[in-house]
Structure formats: structure tokens, C-alpha cells
């Protein structure tokens with residue numbers, strides 16, 4: 040057994056599938072598809088080539104081997120952000136790009152600069168679907184307008200790497216943006232396919248604490264009381280004055296806005312089980328990783344430069360006068376993201392112990408102790424509770440405003456606003 044049947048049995052059925060989409064993009068028979076939140080053999084045309092199993096990062100991604108291969112250094116589980124050359128706080132100097140981006144618009148600026156200087160002929164981004172502006176899909180952007188249009192984080196599980204099929208067909212030089220699990224799939228696919236490796240100029244990772252099922256977006260749409268059919272725009276990170284948050288605009292110009300601190304509680308309710316097993320917070324195997332620099336406000340990104348390619352690209356942006364970059368260190372990230380980093384990198388052993396199937400990362404996690412362990416157990420219990428039927432019922436019964444209040448209390452001050 041080495042075909043899709045193996046993938047289904049050993050990865051998908053075991054809650055090991057990240058839904059990165061790499062298998063879909065690589066399959067030579069083009070028989071795999073993403074339907075109802077699951078990878079399926081849609082045409083029943085698997086030819087048992089085994090490629091989907093080879094590139095899948097869901098069941099195994101030996102970090103020690105990849106660390107050696109990419110950085111010629113051993114993997115060290117004591118390090119929270121992987122191997123890197125430098126950490127920076129960066130913002131795009133173009134106001135439109137900075138405002139339209141999630142944080143400092145760095146990813147968008149980098150993609151535009153690469154395209155305009157003809158170092159790439161396209162960029163993998165995530166855009167809204169044409170007739171469903173509340174759903175998203177990956178695509179190859181080939182113009183500055185398309186790249187700007189696709190700016191901002193989409194907090195929803197998406198099989199981004201199915202775009203591999205289009206990348207190979209296009210023959211273009213491409214810059215790739217993805218989440219840590221998608222980067223892992225892409226690395227595996229590039230290792231197995233020389234043409235693809237030749238085409239990908241740079242791998243840019245977003246940091247990823249949690250992701251959410253599509254159900255989370257539907258939940259917020261439900262609270263907005265704006266019908267799906269009337270939505271003209273949906274953003275998870277809309278900037279409005281000093282605030283940033285989830286935003287929907289309806290056809291009749293009705294607007295709904297909830298500050299980002301108000302919906303953070305949803306991570307605990309709607310995060311997929313596979314995300315509980317994830318050990319990569321900062322995209323440790325990318326060329327360059329980008330996250331929020333919360334202590335500086337919404338207009339700044341945190342950038343971790345890992346490879347020579349990553350370093351050259353940040354230098355290029357600085358030389359072109361497109362960004363301002365200040366060197367910083369891990370403590371800047373820890374200052375505002377300690378909880379989520381601890382959850383992912385330190386408390387993983389707690390979750391590993393409780394779960395039947397776990398990815399093979401080729402490393403031994405150290406069991407955390409004391410308060411960190413207790414908090415890890417509590418968090419894991421909450422995650423599990425909301426996945427069972429009683430938990431689902433509680434979500435429906437609990438007043439939304441109460442959940443928002445609790446969320447704000449934990450994350451900060453802020454407000455929820457509905458405007459008619």
C-alpha cells in the first residue's frame with residue numbers, strides 16, 4: 040500500500056493531516072481534491088505512485104534532518120524560534136501597503152519589490168473567492184494590484200499548497216508565502232521535485248500560534264446578522280483608526296466590527312486537532328519568517344531572517360528605501376507572545392502524552408514542570424472540552440458578549456461594535 044489509501048489510513052484518519060494541500064498539488068494523476076474540509080480521491084484515479092505520501096508533512100517532518108539539510112546545524116529543542124541569522128522589527132514605508140497589511144505590510148512589500156525587480160514572475164498569496172468574499176483560496180498573483188488585494192491574514196485552514204499544480208504548469212519563478220506546516224510540505228515537495236525547487240525563489244512563513252476551522256468564520260458571520268449572500272467584504276485584520284479587528288461589510292453598507300482581542304477566545308474553540316500537535320510557531324524552515332510586533336502596535340512586523348536568501352531580501356528592501364528595520368531579539372517576541380509560544384513549544388509534551396497519534400518530528404520533547412505544566416494541562420482540557428458535544432452546546436448557549444468580555448479581559452481592553 041503506497042497510494043492515497045495509505046495517506047488516508049495513516050494521516051487523514053489519524054488527525055495528522057494539516058490540510059496544507061501539498062498532496063493535492065503534487066499528485067500526477069490530479070485525482071486529489073479538497074472537499075468539505077478533507078482531502079479526498081475525487082476521481083478515484085490514484086495510480087499508486089506514492090508521491091503524496093512522500094511529500095506529506097502531516098505524519099512526519101524530522102526537524103533534526105531538515106535542520107542539518109538547510110542550516111548544517113543540529114536541531115535544538117531548547118530554542119523557541121529555530122535557527123536564524125537575525126531578528127528585526129520592520130515596517131513598510133508606503134502607507135497604503137502598511138495599512139492594508141496585517142502587521143507592517145512586510146510580506147506584501149517584499150512580494151511587490153521582487154515582482155517589480157523581475158526576480159519573480161508571480162507570488163503565491165491567499166485571496167477571497169470571486170462569488171464568495173467570505174471564503175478564501177490560494178493563487179499565483181502576477182501583478183502588484185493582485186498582491187495588495189490579497190494582503191492580510193486569513194485565519195482559516197486552507198489547502199494553500201494545492202497551488203503547486205499551477206506553479207509547475209506556469210513554469211514561472213515564484214515567491215511563496217505560507218504557514219509553518221505549509222512551508223514544511225513545500226520543503227518536502229521541493230526536495231522531491233527539482234523543477235519545483237528551481238522555480239521557488241523564496242519561502243516566506245507567517246508565524247502561526249493557532250489556526251481555525253471555517254466554522255469560526257461562519258460563527259462570526261452569524262453574530263454579525265449580515266447574510267452571507269449580502270457580504271461584499273470580509274477581513275480578519277481590518278485597521279480602523281487605532282483598532283484592528285474582524286470586519287464585514289454588507290451590500291447596504293451595513294458594517295460589523297469586532298476588535299481582535301474580542302475574538303481571541305475562538306482559538307480555543309475552533310482550532311483543528313492537528314494544530315494542537317504542531318511544534319513550529321515561527322516557520323522554522325522558511326528563508327524568512329514574519330509575525331506581529333504587538334508591542335510596537337499594528338503597523339509593525341517581526342521578521343526572522345534564517346537563510347542567505349532571506350538576509351539578501353531584507354537588505355534589498357532597506358536599500359530600496361521600502362522599509363525601516365531595527366534589530367531586536369527573542370525577548371521582543373516573548374514580551375507579547377509568551378503564552379502562545381509556551382503553548383506551542385513548551386507545553387507540547389503535555390498534549391503529546393494525551394493523544395494517540397502524533398507527528399514524528401524526530402526530536403524528544405522535554406516534559407515541562409511546575410506552573411507551565413499545570414497551565415498546559417488546563418489549556419489542553421479546555422481544547423478537548425470544546426471539541427466534544429457538550430462543549431459545542433455550551434458555545435451555543437453562552438452569550439457571545441460574555442465570551443467577548445472574557446476574551447478582552449485576558450487579552451486587554453478594547454470593544455465590540457455593531458453599526459447599522
Ligand SMILES: Cc1cc2nc3c(=O)[nH]c(=O)nc-3n(C[C@H](O)[C@H](O)[C@H](O)COP(=O)(O)OP(=O)(O)OC[C@H]3O[C@@H](n4cnc5c(N)ncnc54)[C@H](O)[C@@H]3O)c2cc1C
Nearest residue numbers: 140141142143144145146147164165191193247248330331
Ligand atoms: C492562521 C494564522 C495565524 C497566525 N498566528 C500568528 C501568531 O500567533 N503570532 C504572530 O505574531 N503572527 C501570527 N500570524 C501572522 C500575522 O497575522 C501576519 O500575517 C504577519 O505578521 C505578516 O504581516 P504582514 O503585514 O507583514 O503581512 P501582509 O502584508 O498582510 O501579507 C500577508 C500575506 O500572507 C498571505 N496569507 C494570509 N493568510 C494566509 C494563510 N492562511 N495561509 C497562507 N498565506 C496567507 C496573504 O495572501 C499575504 O500575501 C498568523 C497568521 C495566520 C494566517
Ligand code: SF4
Nearest residue numbers: 066085086088089091
Ligand atoms: S496518484 Fe500518486 S500522488 Fe496521486 S493519490 Fe495516488 S499515490 Fe497519491
Ligand code: SF4
Nearest residue numbers: 056057060062095097
Ligand atoms: S500533504 Fe498536507 S493535505 Fe495532504 S494529507 Fe498530508 S498534511 Fe494532509
Ligand code: SF4
Nearest residue numbers: 219220247250314317
Ligand atoms: S498551528 Fe501548525 S498545523 Fe495548524 S495551521 Fe498553524 S502551522 Fe499549520
